[in-house]
Amino acid sequence: MSNRLFNWxxxxxxxxxxxxxxxxxxxxAWIAVILIGIGLYLSFFVAPTDYKQGEGYRIIFIHxxxxxxxxxxxxxxxFWSILGLMFNTRVSAMMTQALAPTGAMFTFLALxxxxxxxxxxxxxxxxxxARLTSELILLFLYIGYIALHSSIxxxxxxxxxxxxxxxxGVINIPIIYYSVEWWNTLHQGSSVNFKQGSSMTMIMLWTMxxxxxxxxxxxxxxxxxxxxxxxxxxxRDTNWVSKLPExxxxxx
Amino acid sequence: xxxxxxxxxxRDLLLAMRRRSDVLTTLFFFVIVITLFPLGIGxxxxxxxxxxxxxxxxxxxxxxxxxxxxxxxxDYTDGTLEQMLLTPQPVFxxxxxxxxxxxxxxxxxxxxxSPLLGLQYDLSTQAxxxxxxxxxxxxxxxxxxxxxGAALTLGLRGGGVLVSLLVLPLYIPVLIFGAGAVEAxxxxxxxxxxxxxxxxxxxxSLILTPIATSAALRISAE
Numbered sequence: 001m002s003n004r005l006f007n008w009x010x011x012x013x014x015x016x017x018x019x020x021x022x023x024x025x026x027x028x029a030w031i032a033v034i035l036i037g038i039g040l041y042l043s044f045f046v047a048p049t050d051y052k053q054g055e056g057y058r059i060i061f062i063h064x065x066x067x068x069x070x071x072x073x074x075x076x077x078x079f080w081s082i083l084g085l086m087f088n089t090r091v092s093a094m095m096t097q098a099l100a101p102t103g104a105m106f107t108f109l110a111l112x113x114x115x116x117x118x119x120x121x122x123x124x125x126x127x128x129x130a131r132l133t134s135e136l137i138l139l140f141l142y143i144g145y146i147a148l149h150s151s152i153x154x155x156x157x158x159x160x161x162x163x164x165x166x167x168x169g170v171i172n173i174p175i176i177y178y179s180v181e182w183w184n185t186l187h188q189g190s191s192v193n194f195k196q197g198s199s200m201t202m203i204m205l206w207t208m209x210x211x212x213x214x215x216x217x218x219x220x221x222x223x224x225x226x227x228x229x230x231x232x233x234x235x236r237d238t239n240w241v242s243k244l245p246e247x248x249x250x251x252x
Numbered sequence: 253x254x255x256x257x258x259x260x261x262x263r264d265l266l267l268a269m270r271r272r273s274d275v276l277t278t279l280f281f282f283v284i285v286i287t288l289f290p291l292g293i294g295x296x297x298x299x300x301x302x303x304x305x306x307x308x309x310x311x312x313x314x315x316x317x318x319x320x321x322x323x324x325x326x327d328y329t330d331g332t333l334e335q336m337l338l339t340p341q342p343v344f345x346x347x348x349x350x351x352x353x354x355x356x357x358x359x360x361x362x363x364x365x366s367p368l369l370g371l372q373y374d375l376s377t378q379a380x381x382x383x384x385x386x387x388x389x390x391x392x393x394x395x396x397x398x399x400x401g402a403a404l405t406l407g408l409r410g411g412g413v414l415v416s417l418l419v420l421p422l423y424i425p426v427l428i429f430g431a432g433a434v435e436a437x438x439x440x441x442x443x444x445x446x447x448x449x450x451x452x453x454x455x456x457s458l459i460l461t462p463i464a465t466s467a468a469l470r471i472s473a474e
Contacts, residue, residue, distance in 0.1 A: 085467075133424070137421045137424055140417075140420075140421035141421055143417065144417045144418045144421060147414060147417050147418075148404060148405070148414060148417075148418060151405075151408055151409065151410060151414055152408060157471055157472070157474065160471045161404045161468060161471055161472070164400070164404065164464055164467055164468050164471070165400075165404060165418060167464070168400055168422065168464050169421075169422070
């Protein structure tokens with residue numbers, strides 16, 4: 001194992017991952033603040049007015065990245081769940097647990113901004129369209145995972161039961177993604193398409209990508225700081241936690 | 253392997269027949285929920301005809317979910333489940349057998365009773381037939397999908413409420429296509445497409461859900 005160029009399993013132990021997460025978290029947080037700041041400036045002051053939807057379309061710069069993140073975080077959770085079930089690594093399950101609230105938040109944000117966008121464009125806060133419904137199911141899946149995890153006291157069982165639930169729910173992700181293509185419903189088709197390029201001007205596309213990267217950095221920052229708390233809580237009786245310098249009170 | 257399947261189905265059916273009240277509770281829940289709606293909404297026949305597919309399917313969903321409680325829990329508390337997991341036969345077969353027996357005592361009665369209840373809602377013969385067909389295809393899928401939730405929440409406090417949170421979102425596709433087929437028949441469009449989708453869901457869940465349920469059982473019984 002030791003003569004490998006890089007040992008991938010090195011960070012599979014909480015004791016080594018904890019300081020790494022502590023180093024990543026502030027960096028990611030700053031990147032997130034800067035990118036979201038730039039993205040918000042571009043989306044409010046630089047991006048041109050849409051010829052069809054007027055000023056109201058500007059919510060796209062939050063709505064679409066949030067929807068991307070809501071699906072992407074779920075896939076990342078599924079990835080960690082598979083790793084956790086395969087290799088029985090503790091950090092994988094902790095990462096799944098740490099990502100879930102952020103994913104649920106982005107799902108809620110996507111639905112909420114969608115409602116604000118839908119009111120001026122469609123004249124309704126909510127319609128029972130395939131994409132909206134499947135995104136709502138995604139929110140239920142996140143909440144179900146969090147509820148299941150928190151109602152099992154035994155961490156090991158909670159991790160593995162949660163992993164199975166996440167993997168069962170993965171079937172919903174392609175349904176959300178392709179819902180606008182499979183069913184011809186009210187929700188507009190995607191504006192960014194890898195095959196035909198985008199249906200927007202370059203500046204709009206860049207703004208959206210910057211916002212997406214900002215949200216990405218935000219997710220990393222929150223997940224990393226949350227995973228640190230989870231580690232401390234779960235491993236509070238271990239040797240490495242008791243030796244952490246930040247946990248030593250100054251007067252002892 | 254087939255012998256094991258038959259043995260599990262037989263045993264569970266026999267146990268269910270010895271405890272008939274459990275079976276009847278689910279059935280009467282279904283009947284009462286369906287009877288409550290006309291009382292709440294009013295006896296306007298044209299309204300009732302329109303909402304009947306949705307009400308029947310939602311009632312079937314809830315009844316199927318309530319019945320999940322008995323799927324594994326009794327075997328889990330008295331230790332039978334652990335013994336079953338220790339046998340050399342695949343858990344896949346065991347799960348399939350238990351789910352089939354469970355569906356025979358909780359799902360099938362709903363299917364058989366639904367035309368009678370449908371008359372209360374003034375549904376046409378054709379709509380009744382579609383309703384029965386969709387329930388016949390849909391309720392086994394519900395039992396199969398629900399088994400995952402039942403296995404994950406074995407022996408947890410507040411398990412019943414938790415099951416609803418885990419299972420109901422996964423039931424939604426069955427609800428959409430099941431109620432959609434009946435609605436399409438009522439409105440004269442023909443529900444063949446919806447019925448085919450429902451069949452696809454049943455086949456997929458028949459193959460995939462026992463894997464997840466077996467894994468969940470092994471985790472819960474550890």
